[in-house]
Amino acid sequence: MRDLEIRPATSWDDVQAVFGPQGAYSGCWCMWFRLSGPEFRATPAGGRRERLQRLVDGAERAPGVLAYLSGTPVGWCAVAPLEEHARLLRSRVTRPASPGSPGVWSVTCFYVRREGRGRGVAAALLEGAVSYAASQGARVVEGYPKDSEKRLAADELYYGWRGLFEGAGFEEVERRSPTRPIMRRTVG
Known part of the structure; x- marks a missing residue:
């Protein structure tokens, strides 16, 4: 789609335009995987918003990528080095396949x-996230x-879905x- 563009998330105004006043999924502000369970529960939505804003405004690299449809921000995909995801590292279900391996980045969240x-925004976001991670030195994303037989609602798909990842060349490893x-x- 020619009117769809993916860019690193470096504009707080554009992130807010995508997330809306409630922070996408009920005030999460894409901090679910970045914070431990107790830390997430202890941080109100406003605090999570401030944390994401600091990542967007002050980090040496963007915490994700944004999709622009005809110049308007319409989508988000979180991508960052694996070690930046406290909850992911501790999860029995989503614990990384090779914890401690250098150069592994994780795609943890989508919001469109x-x-x-x-309109193909999620697929473009995933490809953009992989490209961005590779440009920052990732070896693996x-x-x-x-992965469900039943049709899932949009708010259940923030992790993405299996077919989306397969379509982007990802393979199941565990x-x-x-x-x-x-x-x-593998990207590098």
């Missing part, structure tokens, strides 16, 4: 505004999508839950 859905494969793509 209603007006961007059904991992994802932890949902599965500790019937519905959550760990998928990888």
Whole structure:
């Protein structure tokens, strides 16, 4: 799609435009995987918003990528080095396939505004996230999508879905839950 562009998330105004006033999924502000369980529960939505804003405004690298449809921000995909995801590292289900391996980045979250859905935005975001990770030195990009026989609602797909990752060249490398494969793509 020629009017769809993916860029690193370096504009706080654009991230807010995608997430809306509630922070995408009920005030998460894409901090679910970055914080431990107790830390997430102890941090109110406003604090999670501030943490994401600091990552967008002050980090040496973007915490994700944004999709722009005809110049309007409509989608988000979180991508960062594996070690930046406290909850992911501790999870029995989504714990990385090779914890401690250098150069592994994780795609942990997607959010596409209603007006961007059904237009290939999620696939473009995933490809953009992989490209961005590779440009920052990643060797491998991992994802932890949902794999379900039933049709899932948009708010259940923030991890992505198996077919999305397969379409982007990811392969399943491990599965500790019937519905959550760990998928990888080598990039460098």
